[in-house]
Structures are given as structure tokens and as C-alpha cells.
């Protein structure tokens with residue numbers, strides 16, 4: 001990795017916004033996964049982009065479906081959350097990563113890989129990040145952030161990409177006027193990285209979150225046996241399928257039980273996935289997690 005391949009941002013969302021500004025015009029086409037992070041979808045909407053979604057399976061984005069779409073459409077970029085995806089928890093396999101990069105080179109589109117959960121692995125080491133392609137492939141942009149491994153309020157993240165991409169991102173009025181996106185905080189965090197404090201924090205988070213993941217899995221097994229899900233290997237989320245249950249309606253009703261969730265539909269650019277829920281285990285400890293699942297059970301009993 002060379003310093004010229006790195007670019008400091010004010011978080012992953014800011015990086016996505018900047019990439020949209022520099023690489024797209026309103027009306028341009030992009031591809032996303034179905035499901036995908038709902039606030040990234042909002043950023044793409046803010047930029048007036050047309051979004052086509054590619055279905056996923058347990059190995060992440062379906063590359064056969066992608067190839068089918070590429071036969072007729074040319075996206076400006078593909079947005080993927082390749083590791084411990086928000087919301088599905090899925091991870092793109094190594095073989096599919098390589099194929100995706102090959103297709104990006106062949107059809108000349110960017111792969112924007114949002115890798116914010118890459119370091120939060122609990123039971124399985126994920127394939128290498130897209131950042132590893134960045135120095136030799138001009139079509140790959142790896143977006144990352146300190147939000148999940150340190151604190152979201154810092155508003156600090158980074159892009160790792162080929163130096164040609166970094167040059168293009170750097171020449172903007174926004175950057176030149178501000179002298180960088182978050183220089184003060186980045187200097188503070190640099191000290192933490194150099195002292196080994198960040199690594200220690202990541203190790204602590206991985207231990208803590210692994211316990212919370214197990215607590216949510218045990219509670220779902222015990223209290224919501226009809227829920228269908230795959231146990232995630234990292235990240236923050238369970239993507240739960242409850243056939244026949246409308247997530248939006250359930251969320252509204254869940255307020256009475258003082259428990260919250262995100263309805264699946266939010267994560268679809270096509271208003272689908274209505275009977276999915278995203279449950280997060282990152283914020284509360286094991287006891288509160290179990291209590292939350294019990295409240296959801298009670299809410300469902302009266303649904």
C-alpha cells in the first residue's frame with residue numbers, strides 16, 4: 001500500500017457522496033445488491049441515480065445475475081457491501097470477488113466496496129478485502145470507516161483506491177477549500193493507531209460482539225422458533241425472514257412493546273422484502289437482547 005492510494009474522509013457515507021459527485025450525473029445508472037444499506041440507497045437517490053438491484057444468496061451478490069444485467073446495461077458503478085453485509089450479514093466469496101473485479105475491468109465500471117464491517121469478524125476470517133486490489137486495479141474503490149471500530153461520532157473514514165482515483169477525488173473545491181475532510185480528528189486517531197490502541201479496541205469489540213451475537217441467536221431459537229435466518233459470522237445484524245409478516249406493520253406495532261427493528265422493505269430499491277426484518281445486536285448487552293426478543297415474540301403473538 002502506498003500513501004498515494006489513501007484518502008481521508010468524514011466517514012463512509014461522506015465517501016459515497018463524494019464518489020457520486022465525482023463519478024456520476026443525475027439519471028446515471030448504478031447497480032446495488034438486493035438487499036442493501038438503506039441510507040446508501042438514500043444517498044444514491046439524493047444524487048438522482050437510477051438503481052438496479054442484483055439478488056444475493058448465501059455467498060453474496062449473484063454474479064450470474066450480474067452478468068445477465070451487464071449484457072444489456074452499463075452501470076457507472078456497482079455498490080457492494082462485501083463482508084458481513086448490512087443488512088443480510090452475508091459475505092461475498094473469494095471466487096465471486098475475483099470475478100467481480102474481472103467484470104469491472106472488462107466492462108469498465110467501478111466497484112465501490114463498502115468494507116466497514118471487514119474488521120468485525122467473530123467466528124470466521126473473511127476473504128481478503130477489496131482494498132487489496134486497489135493499488136493495481138483502477139476500477140476498485142474500497143470505502144472504510146472508524147465508525148464501527150472506534151466511534152461513529154468521530155466522522156472519520158478512508159478510501160483506498162488506485163492513485164488515479166484518489167487524484168480525481170482530491171481535485172474538488174470542497175477539498176481544496178477545507179484542506180481535507182476531517183484533519184483534526186484524523187490527527188487524533190493517528191496517535192491511537194500508532195500506539196496500538198485501535199487494534200486493542202477492535203479485539204475487545206470482537207469479543208464483546210461475539211457474545212451479543214450468540215445471545216441474539218439463542219434468544220431467537222428459544223423465543224421465535226419460526227424465524228428463518230442464517231447465523232452471521234461477523235458484523236452487526238441478523239436478517240430474519242418471517243413469511244407472511246409485514247415488517248412495516250410489525251415495526252409500528254412493536255413500538256407499543258418498546259422494542260425496535262428495521263423492516264426489510266427499507267433495504268430494497270424495489271419496495272420488496274416486506275417480510276424480512278433486520279435485527280441488530282451491536283448496541284445492547286445479552287440480557288437486554290433476550291428481553292427485546294421476548295417483546296417481539298409477544299408483539300407477534302398479537303399481530
Ligand SMILES: Cc1ncc(COP(=O)(O)O)c(C=O)c1O
Pocket residue numbers: 010011012013014037081086114116144145146147152156157
Ligand atoms: C454499510 C454501511 N456503510 C456506511 C455506514 C455509515 O458509516 P459512516 O458512519 O462511516 O458514515 C454504515 C452504518 O451503519 C453501514 O452499515
